[in-house]
Amino acid sequence: MFERFTDRARTVVRLAKTEADDLGHPVIGTEHLVLALLAEEGGIARGVLDGAGIVHAEVRAAVEAGDDAAALRSIGIDLAAVRASVEQRFGPGALERAEPAERGGFLFRRSKLPTRFNNGAKKTLELSLRVALSLKHNYIGTEHILLGVLKEERGSGGRLLRERGLSYDGALDLVRAALRDAA
Amino acid sequence: MTEANDLAEAAASADPRIGLRAAVALRRLADALEVLQVDNARRQGWSWQEIADALDVTRQAVHKKHAGRAVPRQEG
Helix, strand or coil, X not given: CHHHECHHXXXXXXXXXXXXXXXXXXXXXXXHHHHHHHHCCCCHXXXXXXXXXXXXXXXXXXXXXXXXXXXXXXXXXXXXXXXXXXXXXXXXXXXXXXXXXXXXXXXXXXXXXXXXXXXXXXXXXXXXXXHHHHCCCCCECHHHHHHHHHHCCCCHHHHHHHHCCCCHHHHXXXXXXXXXXXX | CHHHHHHHHHHCCCCHHHHHHHHHHHHHHHHHHHHHHHHXXXXXXXXHHHHHHHHCCXXXXXXXHHCXXXXXXXXX
């Protein structure tokens, strides 16, 4: 489905993998697509995001805070302390190795499993195509990926953007304006 | 004391997203600890029945969940 992607949109998809790798996340989700859109210089999506005051470092910090360590801390469990106690007896990395393979890496986000897109990210890329078609565009650019992320209502990427004040309708208006200016 | 307060706070959190996220993380941690200690027990020669009793599940359940896994030798 990538044949209609612009070079920049392809770069965003590739960067999403880099973003996931950097965070040690084994699966690419919509949040990594958002980080990739924020990392790619130029392009319509980046312009819209910059205009909305959404910046890479802050969103990345929010994604990182969504890790299990933070979730466990919210109920008073110190994952680092649990790990230290386990490693004292069973050696370094013992807890990571004990994590069931099918879940591999979620607990500590350090899996060596091949990176792949989760269902939300796949659906988002499909929605990007649909958004492009509805706008009568014969290509998929970064702006369509951005709109796809926002259209996928259950994805964490869309939530991150909505929490920062960017709605689907708002983004669509900004994308249309940017395309008008470019024309 | 602080931890107890945090726990009470999160347990009573009005935001289901925070509470449910914590439940998921806790389940993953519990699963990893179970794998680690079942392997440990096997290395020490425990029977499946003994492990099942300790885990408060049936022998069939623990066998189905853990018997297919090669027990790694202890490292470190």
